[in-house]
Amino acid sequence: MGKRKWLRTLLVVAAILLIAVLGTGLVMWRMVRAQPSFYHLVSLPREQMEAAAQSATNKFVTIQNQAARIHAGERAGLRAPPPSAGEKGVSATAPASPDALSVTFTDTELNAFFDKWSNFQNWKEQYQHYVEDPIVILKDGRIILAGKLKDADLIASLHFEPRVTQDGKLDLQLVQVLGGTLPLPESVISGYEGKIVDALHRQLPGWQRSASFDSGGAANHPLICATLAKLCMRMLNHEPAEPVLFLPIFGQKGSVPVRLTQVRIDDGSMTLTVEPLNHDQQTALLEHVKTDEKSLAGVEGR
Secondary structure: OHHHHHHHHHHHHHHHHHHHHHHHHHHHHHHHHOOOOOOOOOOOOHHHHHHHHHHHHHHHHHHHHHHHHHHHHHHHOOOOOOOOOOOOOEEOOOOOOOOOEEEEEEHHHHHHHHHHHHHHOOOHHHHOOOEEEEEEEEEOOEEEEEEEEOOOOEEEEEEEEEEEOOOOOEEEEEEEEEEOOEEEOHHHHHHHHHHHHHHHHHHHHHHHHHOOEOOOOOEOHHHHHHHHHHHHHHHHOOOOEOOEEEEEOOOOOOEEEEEEEEEEEEOOEEEEEEEEOOHHHHHHHHHHHHOOOHHHHHHOOO
């Protein structure tokens, strides 16, 4: 009789555990397959999308023009005049430096700009086999990169919280990874991180050797790749990096390097305070890029 009672108790416990496992699995499956509330594709008329892309382009051009003024002033031995603040979304006020300016982008502008240039530059060819409908979301102080993974048939998102540290470095922290609405541990993407870092380490020496600026202060492709490779590796190692961004020069080769001094993200918009690099700052950046850093070895082979 005692054995039967023990057996019934065991069966009841096993049934409860089975129900708990199935219930948890069902909840997790629904969370993985669910569409996050922040992920919604905005379908705007073509004219509005083109206007949003052009608005972003105009703001990039404003920064580009300020960089040109700085280099012209240096050649003439003068300080560049302050940028015009007449354009919506651009402010010439900058407490840190008279050469800096603040630019506000909406996520609609960024997505329209990316969509336009991904087609124009054939970027879409590189990712469309793996991800569809990628978008940028600006929300709760975060930059969210989200898209539908074709193989897994789910919406994945990477959540970054960027900030400029007190010593002027860019700390681009990956704070959350979601599969649908289910938070995933960083170990889920660690295999991809290792492959990325290995590839960057193989390419970095060649980029470093060829990195340069032209006479107009534009960064060439190897310099951009080397700088962004170091930024990526430091981000994966949870370390701050040089706060340098590269903005396209429309109609020309190369990109304008700018130093990010402040970043603020509101719901639907991001304000960047940037300062085009002068000649001395460009020389320092080039030296930094061409120098091997032992700390980067910490992310190799992750």
